[in-house]
Amino acid sequence: MLMGIDPGRNKCGIAILTNEGKEVFKDIFITSNLSKKIEELLNEYQIEKCILGNGTYSDKVFNILDLLMDKKKIKFVEEENTTYLAEQKYRKENPPLGLQFLNKIVKFKPNKPLDDYVAVLLVKKYIDNGY
Numbered sequence: 001m002l003m004g005i006d007p008g009r010n011k012c013g014i015a016i017l018t019n020e021g022k023e024v025f026k027d028i029f030i031t032s033n034l035s036k037k038i039e040e041l042l043n044e045y046q047i048e049k050c051i052l053g054n055g056t057y058s059d060k061v062f063n064i065l066d067l068l069m070d071k072k073k074i075k076f077v078e079e080e081n082t083t084y085l086a087e088q089k090y091r092k093e094n095p096p097l098g099l100q101f102l103n104k105i106v107k108f109k110p111n112k113p114l115d116d117y118v119a120v121l122l123v124k125k126y127i128d129n130g131y
Helices: 032-046 058-068 083-091 100-105 115-128
Strands: 002-006 013-015 023-030 049-053 074-076
Touching: 002 032, 002 074, 002 115, 013 032, 013 100, 013 115, 023 032, 023 115, 032 058, 049 058, 049 115, 083 115
Parallel strands: 002 049, 049 074
Antiparallel strands: 002 013, 013 023
């Protein structure tokens, strides 16, 4: 299993995927509670690697991870374009009802944070690039 984390000052997206890229878990957590949540997930899943986005607050999240797992298992991935790609993924999975044709013309902005979607994309990027 691979854990992806989209780090942020106030909230972090976390996703667990199989080594083949199948989503098992995704959610968003308050950064101040991150240590406890990561510890729970490490106990629940057999995490082989943690894929950490290299953006805002990544150094602080790395320090949390370093206390909970072997630092050799923590891999940084470039976050460039992940928010845009997360919006596309969200729209595909959650099309506005009755407005599919309009969605192709006018791209609606999701009304929820997408940090969990970004975490999924970070892991998929890691898998696709064969790190």
